[in-house]
Amino acid sequence: MPLASYPRKKGEKLAPLSERLARLGLNxxxxxxxxxxxxxxxxxSLTPIGRLEPGQTQQCEGSVVRSERIRRPSGExxxxxxxxxxxxxxxxxxxxxxxxxxxxxxGQKVRLYGPVREGFxxxxxxxxxxxxxxxxxxxxTTLTPVYPAGExxxxxxxxxxxxxxxxxxxxxxxxxxxxxxxLKLPPLAEALRYIHHPPVGASLSALDERxxxxxxxxxFDELVAQQIALRHSRALKALYRAPQIAPNQHPVTDKLFExxxxxxxxAQARVFEEIRKDLGKIVPMNRLVQGDVGSGxxxxxxxAATLCxxxxxxxxxxxPTEILAEQHFEKIAQxxxxxxxxxxxxxxxxxxxxxxxxxQSIRSGEAQLIVGTHALIQESVQFSNLGLAIVDEQHRFxxxxxxxxxxxxxxxxxxxxxxxxxPIPRTLAMSYLAxxxxxxxxxxxxxxxxxxxxxxxxxxxxEVMSVINQQxxxxxxxxxxxxxxxxxxxxxxxxxxxxxxEITTQLPNLRVGLVHGALPAEDKQKIMQSFKxxxxxxxxxxxxxxxxxxxPNATLMVIxxxxxxxxxxxxxxxxxxGRGAQKSFCVLLYGELSDTGRERLKVIRESNDGFEIARRxxxxxxxxxxxxxxxxxxxxxxxxxxxxxxxxxxxxxxxxTQWLKDDPENANRHAKRWFSGYENYLEA
Numbered sequence: 001m002p003l004a005s006y007p008r009k010k011g012e013k014l015a016p017l018s019e020r021l022a023r024l025g026l027n028x029x030x031x032x033x034x035x036x037x038x039x040x041x042x043x044x045s046l047t048p049i050g051r052l053e054p055g056q057t058q059q060c061e062g063s064v065v066r067s068e069r070i071r072r073p074s075g076e077x078x079x080x081x082x083x084x085x086x087x088x089x090x091x092x093x094x095x096x097x098x099x100x101x102x103x104x105x106x107g108q109k110v111r112l113y114g115p116v117r118e119g120f121x122x123x124x125x126x127x128x129x130x131x132x133x134x135x136x137x138x139x140x141t142t143l144t145p146v147y148p149a150g151e152x153x154x155x156x157x158x159x160x161x162x163x164x165x166x167x168x169x170x171x172x173x174x175x176x177x178x179x180x181x182x183l184k185l186p187p188l189a190e191a192l193r194y195i196h197h198p199p200v201g202a203s204l205s206a207l208d209e210r211x212x213x214x215x216x217x218x219x220f221d222e223l224v225a226q227q228i229a230l231r232h233s234r235a236l237k238a239l240y241r242a243p244q245i246a247p248n249q250h251p252v253t254d255k256l257f258e259x260x261x262x263x264x265x266x267a268q269a270r271v272f273e274e275i276r277k278d279l280g281k282i283v284p285m286n287r288l289v290q291g292d293v294g295s296g297x298x299x300x301x302x303x304a305a306t307l308c309x310x311x312x313x314x315x316x317x318x319x320p321t322e323i324l325a326e327q328h329f330e331k332i333a334q335x336x337x338x339x340x341x342x343x344x345x346x347x348x349x350x351x352x353x354x355x356x357x358x359x360q361s362i363r364s365g366e367a368q369l370i371v372g373t374h375a376l377i378q379e380s381v382q383f384s385n386l387g388l389a390i391v392d393e394q395h396r397f398x399x400x401x402x403x404x405x406x407x408x409x410x411x412x413x414x415x416x417x418x419x420x421x422x423p424i425p426r427t428l429a430m431s432y433l434a435x436x437x438x439x440x441x442x443x444x445x446x447x448x449x450x451x452x453x454x455x456x457x458x459x460x461x462x463e464v465m466s467v468i469n470q471q472x473x474x475x476x477x478x479x480x481x482x483x484x485x486x487x488x489x490x491x492x493x494x495x496x497x498x499x500x501x502e503i504t505t506q507l508p509n510l511r512v513g514l515v516h517g518a519l520p521a522e523d524k525q526k527i528m529q530s531f532k533x534x535x536x537x538x539x540x541x542x543x544x545x546x547x548x549x550x551x552p553n554a555t556l557m558v559i560x561x562x563x564x565x566x567x568x569x570x571x572x573x574x575x576x577x578g579r580g581a582q583k584s585f586c587v588l589l590y591g592e593l594s595d596t597g598r599e600r601l602k603v604i605r606e607s608n609d610g611f612e613i614a615r616r617x618x619x620x621x622x623x624x625x626x627x628x629x630x631x632x633x634x635x636x637x638x639x640x641x642x643x644x645x646x647x648x649x650x651x652x653x654x655x656x657t658q659w660l661k662d663d664p665e666n667a668n669r670h671a672k673r674w675f676s677g678y679e680n681y682l683e684a
Contacts, residue, residue, distance in 0.1 A: 014152045024150050030673065032165035035158070036195055036218075036639070037145035041129075043113055044140055044200045050086030052116045052123055059113040060089065061133045067104050080104040081121075082112065089116070090124040100130065109133045142197040162196060174670045175221065179655060183220065184213065191217040210644050219640040223652035224659070225674030226637065228667050231660060238283050240413040243313055243387045246280035250310040253303060255339050260299065267443035268296050274439050275304050275417065279388070285415035290424055291441030292610035293575025294448060297419045300441070301390050302332045304417055309341060309368045313387025316370040318377070320393050322347050326525065327550065328392065329371040336369065346372035346381070386414045393420060421575070422568045422614060442611075451578040453586045453605045455562075464558055464587055465506050472510055472537045476555040476582065480540045481573055483564045499560060500540040511535065516542040552580035562588035562604075563597035567617040570604045596620060618642065 014020070025031055047058045062084035070077045078093040078101060091112065093100060103110065114128030131137075147158045171189035173180075180187070186194075191214035208215075264272065271289055278285035291297050305315035317332075319325035325347060333343050344358045344367035361367040365384030370376065424438070456464060468478050480503065482496040500514040513527045513536040531539045532551050539554075557577045562570060570588070578584035588601055603616045642649065659667040 017152075020150045020153060024148065024153075029165040029169045032162045033169050033171065033192060034218075034638075035147055035162060037147055039146045040143040040198060041113060041146060043144050044142070046111075046139070048086040049082070049084045049089050049123075052087070052089060054116050054118045054123065057113075057115045059111065060084065061109070061111045062089070064104050064106050064108045064110060067101075067106050069101070078104065082110060088122065090119055090121050091128060091130070092119070092124055092126050094127070103130055103132065111137070141200055143200075143202060145196055166193060166196060174666045174673075175224070175655075175659075180217075183216075183651060185217040185220060186213050188217060188221065190214070210641070215639070216648065219645055220648055220652055221670070222637060222674055223640050223645070223649050224656050225671045227653050227656035228660060228671035229675050231656065232668070232671065234286075237286060237413075240284050241282050242284035242413050242415050243311070243385075244280060244282050245308050245311040245313060245387055245415070247307065247310040247312075250307060252310050252336075252339055252341065253306040256303060256306050256335060259335065259338070262445065264299070265296065265441070265443045265445055267291075267441045268300055271439040271441055272300055272303055274437070275300070276307060278437070279304070279307055279415055284413040285417065285437075287416070287437045287439060288418045288420060288424075289439045289441065290420045290422070292444065293421050293572055294444060294579060295421075295441040296445055297392075297421070297441060298328060298331055299335075301328075301392070301417065301419060302335055304388060304390065305332075305369050306336070306339075306341070308388040308415075311387065313385050314362070314365065314368060314370065314383055315388040315390065316376055316383070316386060317372075317390040317392065319371075319373060322349070322373055322524075324392065325371060325373045331550070332369070332371065341368050342366055343369045343371065346370055346375045348373060348375045350375075388417060389414045390417045390419065393422075421572060421610075424614060449578050449581065449583055450608050451557075451574055451584045451586050453574065453588065453608075455588050455590060455601055455605055458561070458589050458591050461589060462506075464589065465503070467585075467587070468503075468510070468538060468556065468558075469507060471556045475553075477531065477534065477536070477551060477553050478538045478556040478558065479554055479573075479576055480538060480558045480560065482540065482542060482560045496540055496542050503538060503540065507538075510537045512538045512540060514540045550579055551576070555580070555582050555584040557584075557586040558589060559586070560589045561591055562601060563590045563593050565600075567600050567603060567613055567620065570600070571610060571613050574604070 021027070024035070026035060041057070043059050045059065047060050049060045049062055052058055052060060060082075062082040064080050065083045065088070067078070067080040070079050075095070078096040080091045081088050082091055089112070091104065093104075102108075109132070111131040111133040112125055112128040113131075114125045116123055116125055118124075145159065145162075146155060147162070149155060149158060171192060173188050175188075185191075194214040195218070275285070275287060275289075278287055289297055289300060301317060305317070308315040317325075317328055319328055326345075329343065329345050336343060342361070344361050346355070346358050346362070350358070358367070358370075359380055359382075362370055363382045363384060370383075375381070418436075468480075471478055480499060482499050496514060496516050500512060503510070504512050513531055515524050515527045519527075527536070527539070530536050531554075534553060554577050557574055559565065559570065559573055565573070574586040577586065588604065590597070590601060593601070599620060603613060607613055607616075640648070656667070659670075
């Protein structure tokens with residue numbers, strides 16, 4: 001249903017037109033020029049009614065020979081028969097206005113456009129576009145564009161306003177002609193006019209966005225603008241200075257290497273070396289470390305923190321949830337507390353005295369490493385000399401939150417290390433992370449077993465219960481993940497509490513715990529700790545255990561209503577098992593599957609490779625949702641498709657680099673045309 005046809009509450013007034021247009025991003029002429037059609041209608045020809053074909057969208061003209069309002073159990077309908085001498089077609093309107101009754105009165109000559117189908121009385125058109133067919137009314141000479149619209153904004157109004165903008169705006173080509181010739185791209189004005197008004201005879205399929213030169217021209221311009229904006233962001237960051245962390249002696253880091261109960265993988269060693277070099281520079285580090293679930297990002301963060309501490313600076317690690325933050329705190333404390341490092345915990349639900357002690361310790365510089373949640377970025381937190389800010393699962397935080405952790409002091413900015421267990425496909429990194437340095441841990445620690453993934457219908461849930469019994473009998477532990485805390489009338493999902501009761505009833509010999517977001521933090525931690533210590537056999541949980549929970553003895557993960565989860569979430573959850581030397585399994589229990597749900601489960605069953613899963617996730621979800629870009633401030637692409645336009649992206653990246661060197665004035669004008677206010681993008 002188009003947005004304009006949603007009913008408003010009685011007495012509710014439409015927002016002013018300027019507000020409704022602003023919601024569509026339409027503020028100035030250039031915005032209208034770039035407001036492109038979502039599809040086209042071919043109203044350039046008439047088909048005699050007798051030659052209309054079911055299944056086709058066609059246009060015909062004729063006189064109304066019968067018109068009546070018919071009462072049905074579902075409501076009143078308007079039905080009219082239109083004839084032109086070659087045949088008749090029935091027009092049916094399931095909801096209508098008085099003006100349409102006049103339009104379809106007997107004797108009126110009308111022009112109809114819409115899909116034709118077989119009806120009870122022969123051919124019919126359901127809710128076609130209806131115009132009064134006045135004598136001599138000429139047919140359009142171009143395909144008719146259909147634009148994204150908003151409440152109370154009609155296609156007729158949009159078409160007129162966009163046509164006016166196309167005449168008023170000087171569409172000047174800023175990209176050099178030789179580049180356009182090399183890439184076989186048309187001039188910008190020609191491309192835009194063609195997309196808004198394709199000529200008669202242009203095949204609708206010829207406007208395929210993946211191959212049509214006019215669309216490719218717009219995509220190229222957009223990608224070039226994005227690359228320039230991101231490089232500009234990097235240049236702005238380079239104006240700041242960071243503490244130079246290159247201690248001549250690094251006893252804490254050396255001792256940590258000695259005390260670790262494992263050796264770093266080659267990939268971990270390579271990534272740590274990249275971080276070490278960055279920390280030694282006076283330009284603030286802006287590095288993203290991405291690695292699959294269980295690849296060992298936490299130890300890299302700990303080593304980066306110890307280098308910082310060895311140089312006399314503080315380090316801070318911020319995680320998106322209290323459970324994950326506490327996991328980091330406990331694991332890093334095991335490594336660093338024996339080395340004499342003062343680690344402080346800071347979270348929202350601390351007792352007042354404990355919190356005040358932590359704040360004083362941070363302010364005085366006594367706290368060398370601070371671990372916590374969003375509590376780290378509140379005004380009351382004043383670091384003494386923060387040298388390194390570490391942000392885990394960085395895509396969960398918005399720009400303002402990441403900026404807040406990097407408090408500037410005397411124009412000095414701490415180094416920033418971001419961690420992500422969601423591997424980012426190469427095209428996405430090239431496009432959205434051009435201002436970051438990206439390190440990849442592409443190797444799992446030795447001894448990690450691949451996880452076997454099974455798809456099982458919810459109808460066979462009882463069989464899964466017997467598998468749980470077998471695993472526990474072998475001394476193993478089990479996760480059972482549910483998507484909701486309590487039953488919802490809107491979504492028919494089994495709640496965690498209900499599942500907990502089912503398992504305790506059917507398997508009374510097992511020790512079962514329940515953890516979800518609504519539990520008090522203290523209770524949550526106690527249950528998690530009991531599971532880690534092996535005092536519970538089964539942990540029923542919501543997605544609070546998605547990241548960070550590390551229980552090597554857990555070998556079975558059951559995810560109920562798996563079709564309701566995203567690919568990245570499923571991969572993260574699955575990564576909670578397989579952390580020991582034993583063979584591990586993930587059972588995905590599914591209910592009714594949509595096409596997208598079926599596709600997601602197929603991907604997760606067939607692959608354990610986080611990068612392949614991320615690539616497919618990008619295909620299914622699109623870059624904005626994948627990155628959390630709507631929350632993070634990343635400039636979203638409107639026209640380019642990273643999956644299919646990767647070669648165009650490479651050309652855009654290379655050209656943008658050269659253009660900034662050769663003609664920075666026009667390069668920046670081009671970026672401002674596409675991303676006004678782009679200076680603020682990716683400042684974090």
